[in-house]
Amino acid sequence: MLKLKTGAALAAALLLAGTAGAATTDGVANGGFESVDAGSHLPTGWVVGDSSPATLSSDAHSGAYSVLLSAPGGFGGSSLLQNSVANGGLPALTAANLGDTPLLSFWTKGDASTTGNAKFALSYMGAGGAVLYDSGLQFFQNNINSSGWTQISFQGAAIPAGTQAVYLLFNTAVGPLLDGRPNAVYIDDVQLTLHTAAVPEPSSYALLLAGLGAVGAIVRRRA
Structure with a gap:
Protein backbone atom coordinates (compact mmCIF):
# COMPACT_ATOMS: atom_id res chain seq x y z
CA MET A 1 0.00 0.00 0.00
CA LEU A 2 2.88 2.37 0.69
CA LYS A 3 4.05 2.14 -2.93
CA LEU A 4 0.52 2.69 -4.21
CA LYS A 5 0.11 5.84 -2.11
CA THR A 6 3.51 7.06 -3.21
CA GLY A 7 2.59 6.55 -6.85
CA ALA A 8 -0.66 8.48 -6.45
CA ALA A 9 1.16 11.30 -4.70
CA LEU A 10 3.69 11.37 -7.54
CA ALA A 11 0.92 11.69 -10.11
CA ALA A 12 -0.65 14.57 -8.18
CA ALA A 13 2.71 16.29 -7.85
CA LEU A 14 3.34 15.99 -11.56
CA LEU A 15 -0.02 17.57 -12.31
CA LEU A 16 0.56 20.46 -9.93
CA ALA A 17 4.04 21.01 -11.29
CA GLY A 18 2.60 21.60 -14.73
CA THR A 19 -0.28 23.80 -13.61
CA ALA A 20 -0.33 27.54 -14.15
CA GLY A 21 -0.57 29.21 -10.73
CA ALA A 198 -5.31 27.50 -11.63
CA VAL A 199 -5.50 26.12 -15.17
CA PRO A 200 -3.57 22.95 -16.13
CA GLU A 201 -1.06 23.47 -18.92
CA PRO A 202 -1.30 21.08 -21.92
CA SER A 203 1.85 19.23 -20.88
CA SER A 204 0.26 18.53 -17.49
CA TYR A 205 -2.13 15.99 -18.95
CA ALA A 206 0.73 13.93 -20.41
CA LEU A 207 2.53 14.02 -17.06
CA LEU A 208 -0.64 12.98 -15.28
CA LEU A 209 -1.20 10.04 -17.63
CA ALA A 210 2.40 8.95 -17.10
CA GLY A 211 1.92 9.13 -13.34
CA LEU A 212 -1.31 7.16 -13.49
CA GLY A 213 0.42 4.58 -15.66
CA ALA A 214 3.07 4.14 -12.98
CA VAL A 215 0.33 3.65 -10.39
CA GLY A 216 -1.34 1.05 -12.63
CA ALA A 217 1.93 -0.85 -12.99
CA ILE A 218 2.31 -1.01 -9.23
CA VAL A 219 -1.26 -2.29 -8.84
CA ARG A 220 -0.66 -5.01 -11.46
CA ARG A 221 2.51 -6.17 -9.71
CA ARG A 222 0.54 -6.36 -6.44
CA ALA A 223 -2.22 -8.45 -8.06
Whole structure:
Protein backbone atom coordinates (compact mmCIF):
# COMPACT_ATOMS: atom_id res chain seq x y z
CA MET A 1 0.00 0.00 0.00
CA LEU A 2 2.88 2.37 0.69
CA LYS A 3 4.05 2.14 -2.93
CA LEU A 4 0.52 2.69 -4.21
CA LYS A 5 0.11 5.84 -2.11
CA THR A 6 3.51 7.06 -3.21
CA GLY A 7 2.59 6.55 -6.85
CA ALA A 8 -0.66 8.48 -6.45
CA ALA A 9 1.16 11.30 -4.70
CA LEU A 10 3.69 11.37 -7.54
CA ALA A 11 0.92 11.69 -10.11
CA ALA A 12 -0.65 14.57 -8.18
CA ALA A 13 2.71 16.29 -7.85
CA LEU A 14 3.34 15.99 -11.56
CA LEU A 15 -0.02 17.57 -12.31
CA LEU A 16 0.56 20.46 -9.93
CA ALA A 17 4.04 21.01 -11.29
CA GLY A 18 2.60 21.60 -14.73
CA THR A 19 -0.28 23.80 -13.61
CA ALA A 20 -0.33 27.54 -14.15
CA GLY A 21 -0.57 29.21 -10.73
CA ALA A 22 -3.80 30.82 -9.60
CA ALA A 23 -3.90 34.55 -10.25
CA THR A 24 -4.86 37.12 -7.62
CA THR A 25 -6.60 40.27 -8.82
CA ASP A 26 -8.44 43.23 -7.33
CA GLY A 27 -12.17 43.11 -7.97
CA VAL A 28 -12.59 46.85 -7.33
CA ALA A 29 -11.28 49.61 -9.59
CA ASN A 30 -9.51 52.69 -8.20
CA GLY A 31 -9.90 51.56 -4.60
CA GLY A 32 -7.34 54.12 -3.44
CA PHE A 33 -9.28 56.95 -5.14
CA GLU A 34 -6.08 58.30 -6.69
CA SER A 35 -7.56 58.49 -10.19
CA VAL A 36 -9.83 61.56 -10.30
CA ASP A 37 -12.23 62.71 -13.00
CA ALA A 38 -11.09 66.19 -14.02
CA GLY A 39 -14.61 67.44 -14.74
CA SER A 40 -16.44 66.30 -11.62
CA HIS A 41 -13.45 66.00 -9.29
CA LEU A 42 -14.82 62.65 -8.16
CA PRO A 43 -12.97 59.32 -8.06
CA THR A 44 -12.93 57.60 -11.46
CA GLY A 45 -15.03 54.44 -11.60
CA TRP A 46 -17.25 55.32 -8.63
CA VAL A 47 -20.77 56.77 -8.42
CA VAL A 48 -22.00 59.04 -5.63
CA GLY A 49 -25.56 59.54 -4.48
CA ASP A 50 -28.14 60.46 -1.82
CA SER A 51 -28.92 63.90 -0.43
CA SER A 52 -25.28 64.74 0.30
CA PRO A 53 -23.00 63.32 -2.42
CA ALA A 54 -19.65 61.92 -1.34
CA THR A 55 -16.60 64.12 -1.91
CA LEU A 56 -12.86 63.64 -2.15
CA SER A 57 -10.79 64.48 0.91
CA SER A 58 -7.05 65.04 1.37
CA ASP A 59 -7.28 63.33 4.77
CA ALA A 60 -6.15 59.98 3.39
CA HIS A 61 -4.91 56.70 4.83
CA SER A 62 -2.44 56.52 1.95
CA GLY A 63 -1.85 58.53 -1.20
CA ALA A 64 -3.46 61.89 -1.87
CA TYR A 65 -7.17 61.18 -1.41
CA SER A 66 -9.85 59.38 0.54
CA VAL A 67 -13.62 59.68 0.10
CA LEU A 68 -15.71 61.53 2.66
CA LEU A 69 -19.29 60.37 3.22
CA SER A 70 -21.18 63.01 5.14
CA ALA A 71 -24.57 64.60 5.68
CA PRO A 72 -23.28 67.71 7.48
CA GLY A 73 -26.73 69.23 8.04
CA GLY A 74 -28.24 66.06 9.46
CA PHE A 75 -31.38 64.27 8.27
CA GLY A 76 -29.72 62.88 5.17
CA GLY A 77 -27.38 60.33 3.69
CA SER A 78 -24.30 59.95 1.51
CA SER A 79 -23.37 57.00 -0.70
CA LEU A 80 -20.47 55.72 -2.77
CA LEU A 81 -20.92 52.73 -5.07
CA GLN A 82 -19.35 50.79 -7.90
CA ASN A 83 -20.37 48.07 -10.32
CA SER A 84 -16.96 46.59 -11.16
CA VAL A 85 -17.78 46.25 -14.88
CA ALA A 86 -20.33 48.97 -15.65
CA ASN A 87 -18.64 51.67 -13.52
CA GLY A 88 -15.16 50.38 -12.78
CA GLY A 89 -14.43 49.16 -16.31
CA LEU A 90 -12.93 45.89 -15.08
CA PRO A 91 -13.23 42.62 -17.06
CA ALA A 92 -16.28 40.52 -16.34
CA LEU A 93 -15.83 37.62 -13.96
CA THR A 94 -15.76 34.15 -15.54
CA ALA A 95 -16.13 30.50 -14.59
CA ALA A 96 -12.51 30.66 -13.38
CA ASN A 97 -13.78 32.69 -10.40
CA LEU A 98 -16.50 30.17 -9.53
CA GLY A 99 -16.38 29.15 -5.87
CA ASP A 100 -13.87 31.84 -4.88
CA THR A 101 -14.59 33.60 -1.58
CA PRO A 102 -13.35 37.19 -2.05
CA LEU A 103 -11.98 39.14 0.89
CA LEU A 104 -13.12 42.76 1.10
CA SER A 105 -10.98 45.17 3.09
CA PHE A 106 -10.90 48.95 3.47
CA TRP A 107 -9.63 51.63 5.86
CA THR A 108 -11.99 54.02 7.59
CA LYS A 109 -12.14 56.75 10.24
CA GLY A 110 -14.58 59.38 11.43
CA ASP A 111 -17.80 59.70 13.41
CA ALA A 112 -21.25 58.72 12.16
CA SER A 113 -22.73 60.88 14.99
CA THR A 114 -25.10 59.94 17.78
CA THR A 115 -28.00 59.29 15.44
CA GLY A 116 -26.07 58.08 12.40
CA ASN A 117 -24.64 54.87 11.02
CA ALA A 118 -22.00 53.66 8.57
CA LYS A 119 -22.44 50.56 6.47
CA PHE A 120 -21.42 48.66 3.35
CA ALA A 121 -22.91 45.91 1.20
CA LEU A 122 -21.31 43.50 -1.27
CA SER A 123 -23.29 41.90 -4.09
CA TYR A 124 -22.54 39.61 -7.04
CA MET A 125 -24.33 40.46 -10.27
CA GLY A 126 -25.28 38.22 -13.18
CA ALA A 127 -26.59 38.88 -16.68
CA GLY A 128 -29.07 41.72 -16.95
CA GLY A 129 -28.22 42.99 -13.46
CA ALA A 130 -29.62 39.94 -11.67
CA VAL A 131 -28.50 39.84 -8.02
CA LEU A 132 -27.01 36.40 -7.34
CA TYR A 133 -25.71 37.20 -3.84
CA ASP A 134 -26.23 40.08 -1.44
CA SER A 135 -24.36 40.38 1.84
CA GLY A 136 -27.00 42.65 3.28
CA LEU A 137 -26.04 45.85 5.06
CA GLN A 138 -22.94 45.45 7.24
CA PHE A 139 -22.77 48.20 9.89
CA PHE A 140 -19.38 49.41 11.11
CA GLN A 141 -20.00 52.75 12.87
CA ASN A 142 -19.06 51.18 16.20
CA ASN A 143 -15.66 50.10 14.86
CA ILE A 144 -14.36 53.52 13.86
CA ASN A 145 -13.15 56.69 15.58
CA SER A 146 -12.09 60.15 14.50
CA SER A 147 -8.55 59.94 15.86
CA GLY A 148 -7.12 57.24 13.59
CA TRP A 149 -7.69 54.84 10.72
CA THR A 150 -9.15 51.37 11.26
CA GLN A 151 -9.11 48.50 8.79
CA ILE A 152 -12.38 46.65 8.22
CA SER A 153 -12.38 43.18 6.64
CA PHE A 154 -15.28 41.10 5.39
CA GLN A 155 -15.26 37.59 3.94
CA GLY A 156 -17.65 37.36 1.01
CA ALA A 157 -19.64 34.26 0.18
CA ALA A 158 -18.53 31.87 -2.57
CA ILE A 159 -19.04 33.29 -6.06
CA PRO A 160 -21.93 31.42 -7.75
CA ALA A 161 -22.19 30.39 -11.38
CA GLY A 162 -23.17 33.18 -13.72
CA THR A 163 -21.51 35.99 -11.76
CA GLN A 164 -20.21 38.71 -14.06
CA ALA A 165 -19.61 41.69 -11.77
CA VAL A 166 -19.31 42.67 -8.14
CA TYR A 167 -21.30 45.57 -6.73
CA LEU A 168 -20.05 47.47 -3.70
CA LEU A 169 -21.92 50.11 -1.72
CA PHE A 170 -20.74 52.38 1.12
CA ASN A 171 -23.24 54.59 2.92
CA THR A 172 -23.81 56.78 5.94
CA ALA A 173 -27.21 58.03 7.05
CA VAL A 174 -28.07 60.31 9.95
CA GLY A 175 -30.96 61.91 11.78
CA PRO A 176 -30.64 65.13 13.77
CA LEU A 177 -27.08 66.04 14.75
CA LEU A 178 -26.78 65.86 18.53
CA ASP A 179 -24.10 66.45 21.17
CA GLY A 180 -21.96 68.41 18.73
CA ARG A 181 -21.00 65.21 16.93
CA PRO A 182 -20.74 65.48 13.12
CA ASN A 183 -21.67 62.91 10.52
CA ALA A 184 -18.41 62.30 8.66
CA VAL A 185 -17.10 58.90 7.57
CA TYR A 186 -13.87 58.56 5.56
CA ILE A 187 -13.17 55.55 3.30
CA ASP A 188 -9.82 54.68 1.70
CA ASP A 189 -7.77 51.83 0.21
CA VAL A 190 -10.68 49.60 -0.74
CA GLN A 191 -9.63 46.17 -2.01
CA LEU A 192 -11.55 43.06 -3.00
CA THR A 193 -9.13 40.16 -3.37
CA LEU A 194 -10.22 37.72 -6.10
CA HIS A 195 -8.58 34.45 -7.03
CA THR A 196 -8.72 32.92 -10.49
CA ALA A 197 -8.53 29.12 -10.49
CA ALA A 198 -5.31 27.50 -11.63
CA VAL A 199 -5.50 26.12 -15.17
CA PRO A 200 -3.57 22.95 -16.13
CA GLU A 201 -1.06 23.47 -18.92
CA PRO A 202 -1.30 21.08 -21.92
CA SER A 203 1.85 19.23 -20.88
CA SER A 204 0.26 18.53 -17.49
CA TYR A 205 -2.13 15.99 -18.95
CA ALA A 206 0.73 13.93 -20.41
CA LEU A 207 2.53 14.02 -17.06
CA LEU A 208 -0.64 12.98 -15.28
CA LEU A 209 -1.20 10.04 -17.63
CA ALA A 210 2.40 8.95 -17.10
CA GLY A 211 1.92 9.13 -13.34
CA LEU A 212 -1.31 7.16 -13.49
CA GLY A 213 0.42 4.58 -15.66
CA ALA A 214 3.07 4.14 -12.98
CA VAL A 215 0.33 3.65 -10.39
CA GLY A 216 -1.34 1.05 -12.63
CA ALA A 217 1.93 -0.85 -12.99
CA ILE A 218 2.31 -1.01 -9.23
CA VAL A 219 -1.26 -2.29 -8.84
CA ARG A 220 -0.66 -5.01 -11.46
CA ARG A 221 2.51 -6.17 -9.71
CA ARG A 222 0.54 -6.36 -6.44
CA ALA A 223 -2.22 -8.45 -8.06
